[in-house]
Amino acid sequence: MHIPVISSSYLNIMELMYQSYIPRILNAALEVGLFEELSKKDLSLSELSDQLKADERIVEALVDLLIAIDLIDEDKENFGLTAMAKDFFVQSSPVNQISSIQTYNGSAGPFDNLQEVLRNGPPEFNDRMWASKEVATGMERQNLAGTVQTVTQFVKETSEFANCEKMCDFAGSIGYYSFAFAQENPGLISHVYDLPEVAELGQELKSGEEHRDRVLFHGFDMNAEDSFGKDYDFFFSSHYLYELNFRNRLTDFFVRVNRATRMGGLFVSNHIAPPKNGEKYPGLAIVELMTRGMGYPTHLLSEADLKAALSEAGFGRFNTQFVTNVSVYPFLLLSAVKTKEV
Numbered sequence: 001m002h003i004p005v006i007s008s009s010y011l012n013i014m015e016l017m018y019q020s021y022i023p024r025i026l027n028a029a030l031e032v033g034l035f036e037e038l039s040k041k042d043l044s045l046s047e048l049s050d051q052l053k054a055d056e057r058i059v060e061a062l063v064d065l066l067i068a069i070d071l072i073d074e075d076k077e078n079f080g081l082t083a084m085a086k087d088f089f090v091q092s093s094p095v096n097q098i099s100s101i102q103t104y105n106g107s108a109g110p111f112d113n114l115q116e117v118l119r120n121g122p123p124e125f126n127d128r129m130w131a132s133k134e135v136a137t138g139m140e141r142q143n144l145a146g147t148v149q150t151v152t153q154f155v156k157e158t159s160e161f162a163n164c165e166k167m168c169d170f171a172g173s174i175g176y177y178s179f180a181f182a183q184e185n186p187g188l189i190s191h192v193y194d195l196p197e198v199a200e201l202g203q204e205l206k207s208g209e210e211h212r213d214r215v216l217f218h219g220f221d222m223n224a225e226d227s228f229g230k231d232y233d234f235f236f237s238s239h240y241l242y243e244l245n246f247r248n249r250l251t252d253f254f255v256r257v258n259r260a261t262r263m264g265g266l267f268v269s270n271h272i273a274p275p276k277n278g279e280k281y282p283g284l285a286i287v288e289l290m291t292r293g294m295g296y297p298t299h300l301l302s303e304a305d306l307k308a309a310l311s312e313a314g315f316g317r318f319n320t321q322f323v324t325n326v327s328v329y330p331f332l333l334l335s336a337v338k339t340k341e342v
């Protein structure tokens with residue numbers, strides 16, 4: 001694989017595609033009566049969830065999106081309708097557009113069961129959802145449309161990367177980040193750790209690829225506490241740490257990473273992060289609603305949580321870049337260095 005050189009941006013198209021989810025989401029909100037409830041009076045999250053008899057964490061993510069697209073206002077702990085929602089989404093308004101909005105309801109996307117999820121909560125999460133050829137190659141393609149380039153540039157700008165020789169691409173799917181880093185550092189050997197079926201897919205799909213001799217796939221299951229190797233001078237983690245943080249297991253995990261990394265070794269994280277200034281991004285809110293609706297706890301990992309856990313686990317010398325112009329959701333790139341044994 002060669003890192004594609006891109007002269008345009010996929011972001012605009014991606015934004016349009018994401019917006020195509022909105023009619024289904026708005027209709028689920030209409031169907032459960034969310035706008036009608038809030039038209040009676042402003043409500044807190046738990047009051048609103050009670051009134052709707054809906055799952056509170058899903059309502060929270062839905063409300064967050066409705067704030068981002070200017071249909072709900074937040075005042076302290078309470079939510080109310082904006083002028084636009086009062087005009088167009090409430091039955092008693094003479095200019096309500098509900099029946100028109102209902103005609104935009106056709107979809108076969110991730111929100112088709114939102115109403116059901118609001119009522120009954122999400123299904124049990126399928127942790128094998130990324131373990132198919134279609135999903136893995138789809139993720140690769142999406143990452144290659146700008147993100148791999150941005151992440152690779154960030155990694156290259158660290159003073160450690162050029163001298164790194166042994167890398168762990170943790171939960172690295174079929175290795176697209178490893179191939180990009182291997183292209184930029186001819187002395188680097190990357191060990192991609194992922195579920196056994198994904199490691200097999202990587203071996204199969206990447207068999208003829210350039211730099212294949214320096215990208216090695218290993219099957220492992222994090223839930224079985226399998227080993228993920230040792231003596232790394234570069235540890236890379238992309239879009240995996242959300243659940244560990246949600247379950248307060250991030251520091252313990254970073255202690256394991258510390259023990260698998262040499263002193264002075266580089267750690268780089270690529271994860272979706274909430275903006276520090278509270279700015280709202282519809283794409284970010286859509287991803288979070290989709291995530292929770294699938295039964296996965298969150299797709300957000302804050303800079304503060306990441307730094308706190310890394311510091312406790314013997315990492316320091318942080319460097320960050322908050323990226324908002326590549327994808328519909330902002331993501332945080334963070335580099336750190338192992339400064340202490342723990």
Ligand SMILES: C[S@@+](CC[C@H](N)C(=O)[O-])C[C@H]1O[C@@H](n2cnc3c(N)ncnc32)[C@H](O)[C@@H]1O
Binds near residue numbers: 139143193240
């Ligand atoms: C969201 S994908 C991220 C893939 C890649 N790192 C990226 O940034 O595009 C999460 C990855 O974690 C892997 N994964 C999920 N559960 C796992 C487990 N229990 N043990 C090891 N890997 C797991 C999945 O197979 C998948 O490749």
